[in-house]
Amino acid sequence: MGRAIQLARLTPRGDVPVGAVVFSPDGREVGRGVNRREELRDPTAHAEVEALRAAARTLGTWRLDGCELVVTLEPCTMCAGAILGARVSSLVFGAFEPKTGAVGSLFDALRDPRHLHTVEVRGGVREEENAALLSEFFGRLR
Secondary structure, eight states: OHHHHHHHTTSOTTSOOOEEEEEOTTSOEEEEEEOOHHHHTOTTOOHHHHHHHHHHHHHTSSOOTTOEEEEEEOOOHHHHHHHHHTTOSEEEEEEOOTTTOTBTTSOBSSSOTTSSSOOEEEOOTTHHHHHHHHHHHHHHHO
């Protein structure tokens, strides 16, 4: 989670500070991303999607079996779908997102037994630290 927090702090100005890192089964960092929706003017440029794309390039496959995604904020519906589609084995996230979170807050897209693939999930890791990054960002907007 420390690496994801470092990345969140590097998020381009104007984008919500979220960092994500994909680790291979042997613990190597194979992908990373930050929110870049504003910078790229791309609604899909979430930190998780950026990290998954980078991991697929690094590993030479879209199948990220055995990989772990670590992200500072609970994934939204789009990102949860990307995590499922990439067949990520586990997710660790920091702050819960009560308005858009799709991994426990609004519903739980990743652990729904109707999916062909389910993901091991651990949420609330360093939650206060991750929530503080977001509070600072939104506080500056006000």
